Amino acid sequence: MTENQISVKTREKRTVLIVDDETINREILGMLLSSDYDVLYAENGREAMEKILEYSETLSLVLLDLLMPEVSGMEVLKEMKETPAISKIPVIVMTADYDSEVVSLDLGALDFISKPYPPQNVILARIRRIIELSEDRQIIRQTERDGLTGLYNLDYFYNYAEKFEQYHKNVDMDAIVVDINHFHIINERYGKAYAERVLRAVASKLREYAGSLGGIVCRKEGDTFMIYCPHTDDLSPMLDAASDELEGDEATQGRVHLRMGIYPSVDKTVGIEQRFDRAKAASDSVSGNYARNVGVYDKELYEKELFAEQLAEEFDRAVDECQFSVFFQPKFDVRGDEPSLSSAEALVRWNHPKLGFISPGVFIPVFENNGMIQKLDRYVWRKAAEQVKRWKSEFGVTVPVSVNVSRIDIFDPEIVSVFESILKENGLSAGELVLEITESAYSDDEEFLISTVNSLRDMGFRVEMDDFGTGYSSLGMLTRLPIDALKLDMIFIRNAFSDNGDMRMIELIIDIAKYLGVPVIAEGVETAEQVATLKEKGCDIIQGFYFSKPVPPSDFDAFVAKKTAV
Ligand code: C2E
Ligand code: MG
Ligand code: MG
Numbered sequence: 001m002t003e004n005q006i007s008v009k010t011r012e013k014r015t016v017l018i019v020d021d022e023t024i025n026r027e028i029l030g031m032l033l034s035s036d037y038d039v040l041y042a043e044n045g046r047e048a049m050e051k052i053l054e055y056s057e058t059l060s061l062v063l064l065d066l067l068m069p070e071v072s073g074m075e076v077l078k079e080m081k082e083t084p085a086i087s088k089i090p091v092i093v094m095t096a097d098y099d100s101e102v103v104s105l106d107l108g109a110l111d112f113i114s115k116p117y118p119p120q121n122v123i124l125a126r127i128r129r130i131i132e133l134s135e136d137r138q139i140i141r142q143t144e145r146d147g148l149t150g151l152y153n154l155d156y157f158y159n160y161a162e163k164f165e166q167y168h169k170n171v172d173m174d175a176i177v178v179d180i181n182h183f184h185i186i187n188e189r190y191g192k193a194y195a196e197r198v199l200r201a202v203a204s205k206l207r208e209y210a211g212s213l214g215g216i217v218c219r220k221e222g223d224t225f226m227i228y229c230p231h232t233d234d235l236s237p238m239l240d241a242a243s244d245e246l247e248g249d250e251a252t253q254g255r256v257h258l259r260m261g262i263y264p265s266v267d268k269t270v271g272i273e274q275r276f277d278r279a280k281a282a283s284d285s286v287s288g289n290y291a292r293n294v295g296v297y298d299k300e301l302y303e304k305e306l307f308a309e310q311l312a313e314e315f316d317r318a319v320d321e322c323q324f325s326v327f328f329q330p331k332f333d334v335r336g337d338e339p340s341l342s343s344a345e346a347l348v349r350w351n352h353p354k355l356g357f358i359s360p361g362v363f364i365p366v367f368e369n370n371g372m373i374q375k376l377d378r379y380v381w382r383k384a385a386e387q388v389k390r391w392k393s394e395f396g397v398t399v400p401v402s403v404n405v406s407r408i409d410i411f412d413p414e415i416v417s418v419f420e421s422i423l424k425e426n427g428l429s430a431g432e433l434v435l436e437i438t439e440s441a442y443s444d445d446e447e448f449l450i451s452t453v454n455s456l457r458d459m460g461f462r463v464e465m466d467d468f469g470t471g472y473s474s475l476g477m478l479t480r481l482p483i484d485a486l487k488l489d490m491i492f493i494r495n496a497f498s499d500n501g502d503m504r505m506i507e508l509i510i511d512i513a514k515y516l517g518v519p520v521i522a523e524g525v526e527t528a529e530q531v532a533t534l535k536e537k538g539c540d541i542i543q544g545f546y547f548s549k550p551v552p553p554s555d556f557d558a559f560v561a562k563k564t565a566v
Contacts, residue, residue: 045071430460490524
């Protein structure tokens with residue numbers, strides 16, 4: 001028995017409502033119960049409904065006479081069943097008519113007491129048993145359900161899915177994931193109460209639709225729903241049904257969109273969690289795609305998954321065999337007449353013995369997903385610090401190096417001490433390393449993020465917000481989060497300098513940086529024209545192929561040598 005159950009069972013007196021039109025019956029029952037229970041009375045069905053609604057929070061049981069003038073006991077039962085707030089309050093019906101028993105049990109009564117009344121101890125035992133039973137059921141219901149939406153929570157969902165499978169071995173099943181696009185923006189822009197209403201609306205539509213197919217639904221976390229149901233060829237009506245209320249919503253004017261990932265006719269030799277990982281991968285494959293909102297797990301995603309698994313398996317050996325190396329790309333300060341080297345960014349490279357060079361764009365997301373990034377990042381941070389130390393001793397100058405810090409690192413309670421020891425090992429101060437945190441890491445647990453960034457800045461680190469413009473942090477968030485620079489994502493440079501280029505995004509971001517009082521760094525800058533325009537618009541620092549690709553440390557020496565020569 002859990003602590004929760006004990007406290008429920010030892011709670012003070014339960015409240016019981018006796019509904020009977022005959023005064024004598026009310027008095028007999030009242031006398032029987034009053035030493036163990038707080039007793040309420042109602043003389044007819046109408047009064048009963050009033051009391052039930054009034055005491056819905058505390059009422060443990062209703063003893064209901066079936067035969068009453070005006071509103072009958074049957075009608076009370078029916079109404080209770082249809083009113084969610086009181087539908088779970090247990091009812092024992094009291095009747096002399098055996099035929100009505102079956103009907104009332106069908107209507108949701110849990111038990112009956114015949115009239116004339118059986119002996120006192122029989123009545124008391126029945127009442128106690130029904131109250132206990134329904135309280136236990138309620139506790140189970142609470143633990144297996146998500147409080148906000150009433151859907152199953154994850155553990156129970158997997159449990160029921162597996163149970164379903166045991167009894168329906170030959171039924172073809174689909175694993176489905178439904179996500180709300182940019183849910184955190186909805187949260188920010190329209191408020192928590194509105195966002196919760198969206199979650200509840202989507203949940204109830206999904207439950208209704210999946211239920212009609214014989215499926216079950218859970219809310220995994222935040223805005224991710226999972227559905228397991230017998231195979232259907234076309235699931236887009238489910239997505240339409242779930243989007244229904246959102247389209248016509250006045251507040252958001254149809255700006256809230258859902259997307260769906262389907263792993264159809266699941267392979268049952270694959271574990272239940274992995275089936276939903278596949279559906280999730282399908283959903284993510286259409287994330288940010290305005291033309292398509294349904295993704296299907298197919299051969300291409302399967303091959304991607306296999307490749308990711310292979311990379312994950314080889315990771316430890318790759319670290320041991322030093323297959324990873326760190327390249328450096330210069331960042332130039334363009335505020336003066338001549339660009340001058342201001343710092344470098346450390347970028348990891350994987351030189352795979354069989355596959356050759358693998359792009360970080362491929363393996364970083366894999367390692368971010370499975371948590372291995374932490375080990376890789378620490379390795380890169382160490383290498384970067386060693387490099388700063390070497391340049392210092394060989395050239396007598398500090399070229400600060402910025403390292404990438406993943407979302408997982410931020411939520412690692414050891415991050416501060418890891419950096420402390422890296423600095424100590426290399427005799428560096430925190431000003432000699434810079435931390436780049438990608439903007440998409442900013443949306444999670446805001447409080448924790450802010451406190452980690454604060455601790456790192458207190459140590460003396462400068463923190464730059466990487467890939468700015470691709471995540472969805474709000475201005476409000478930016479003003480709460482202390483940062484030292486904004487790194488404009490290269491997508492804006494691409495867009496601005498493409499055929500129908502539009503500089504407005506860049507201008508806007510530069511304005512935001514000015515407002516925050518921090519410099520702007522542009523990355524992915526490839527041409528002299530881009531450098532000139534960005535400089536003119538007010539960009540402070542530039543990184544990109546125009547100056548140099550990321551290069552091995554020995555090639556970077558030339559930049560350091562040039563800096564010292566000035
Ligand atoms: P990022 O941190 O935004 O790094 C900038 C990326 O832009 C690098 O890609 C760099 O090579 C590329 N780049 C720089 N200038 C230009 C240019 O002028 N044109 C073009 N087309 N590209 C340019 P890279 O090295 O492939 O890295 C991709 C991403 O992988 C990085 O984006 C970063 O998010 C991640 N990454 C790289 N190394 C690490 C690492 O050690 N740890 C972590 N957590 N992430 C890393
Ligand atoms: Mg970076
Ligand atoms: Mg970047």
